[in-house]
Amino acid sequence: MPDVSVDPLDRERQDAYAISAEFYDVLQAERDGARVRRLYSGDVGNARLGVLDVGAGTGLVTVMSLLGSQVPVHAVEPSRSMRSPLMTRLASLPAGLRTRVTVHPQMLDEAGLHGVADVAICHNTIACLRPASRRALWPAIATALVPGGVLLVQLPPARLPQYETTHDLPTQRVGQHEYGGRMVTSAAMNRIRARFDYWVRNEGGVLREHNETFWMWPASRTKVIGELEKSGFAPLPERADPAVLAVRLRRR
Numbered sequence: 447m448p449d450v451s452v453d454p455l456d457r458e459r460q461d462a463y464a465i466s467a468e469f470y471d472v473l474q475a476e477r478d479g480a481r482v483r484r485l486y487s488g489d490v491g492n493a494r495l496g497v498l499d500v501g502a503g504t505g506l507v508t509v510m511s512l513l514g515s516q517v518p519v520h521a522v523e524p525s526r527s528m529r530s531p532l533m534t535r536l537a538s539l540p541a542g543l544r545t546r547v548t549v550h551p552q553m554l555d556e557a558g559l560h561g562v563a564d565v566a567i568c569h570n571t572i573a574c575l576r577p578a579s580r581r582a583l584w585p586a587i588a589t590a591l592v593p594g595g596v597l598l599v600q601l602p603p604a605r606l607p608q609y610e611t612t613h614d615l616p617t618q619r620v621g622q623h624e625y626g627g628r629m630v631t632s633a634a635m636n637r638i639r640a641r642f643d644y645w646v647r648n649e650g651g652v653l654r655e656h657n658e659t660f661w662m663w664p665a666s667r668t669k670v671i672g673e674l675e676k677s678g679f680a681p682l683p684e685r686a687d688p689a690v691l692a693v694r695l696r697r698r
């Protein structure tokens with residue numbers, strides 16, 4: 447009898463994105479899609495073994511990697527609410543493309559991936575990890591990569607914000623409804639609170655409103671490099687966009 451787990455995820459992990467998953471793509475995918483192409487498409491095009499997308503979310507990096515390479519793609523996404531739009535995005539692809547992508551519904555360190563990729567991408571994932579979880583991720587990525595493999599990490603904010611900041615997400619029309627949202631960030635002790643407010647309106651006014659709060663942990667580039675070095679990574683030269691850190695797994 448194979449060891450088939452019915453539901454290996456605890457409720458908190460499943461639900462962390464329960465509200466945002468509905469709004470993520472409609473409010474952010476267009477701009478983020480262009481961003482991930484700009485940040486990573488060159489690296490993905492160089493992949494010769496496989497691409498690992500750590501914290502795949504709704505699949506923007508996953509699909510960009512499929513389209514931009516000829517190699518297998520591993521999308522790791524533990525949250526059920528984010529994995530649902532990811533699966534819908536993959537289901538809309540031609541079957542031939544889909545044979546190259548595998549979705550792993552666990553945290554990376556539980557997914558049992560060994561030497562499957564020569565390019566790994568952590569886009570918009572690290573900031574939301576507690577320091578202990580962040581430190582636990584690096585050895586798991588080192589295991590999933592082959593020696594000489596490259597890891598691209600979108601860095602967390604380097605420090606706590608001094609002031610509360612509001613960032614409006616561009617509104618989007620879907621039929622008779624307008625979708626909108628904003629992110630409000632502020633410092634809370636040693637963390638950053640990021641509250642997302644979402645709303646749906648029609649001509650008559652607001653139909654519904656929701657919000658969801660995420661926590662982020664700042665970490666400087668130097669600190670992240672120090673953590674990665676302990677797992678066998680060496681920094682590569684600074685990239686055009688300093689928001690992304692590139693490191694290479696040393697050959698043992």
Ligand SMILES: C[S@@+](CC[C@H](N)C(=O)[O-])C[C@H]1O[C@@H](n2cnc3c(N)ncnc32)[C@H](O)[C@@H]1O
Pocket residue numbers: 463478500501502503504505506507522523524525528552553554555568569570571574575583
């Ligand atoms: C803010 S979302 C970003 C998703 C996607 N990378 C994007 O930019 O659209 C971060 C994702 O990382 C996932 N995640 C958190 N910890 C993880 C881990 N240890 N391994 C893999 N994924 C993880 C979360 O479930 C979440 O979907």
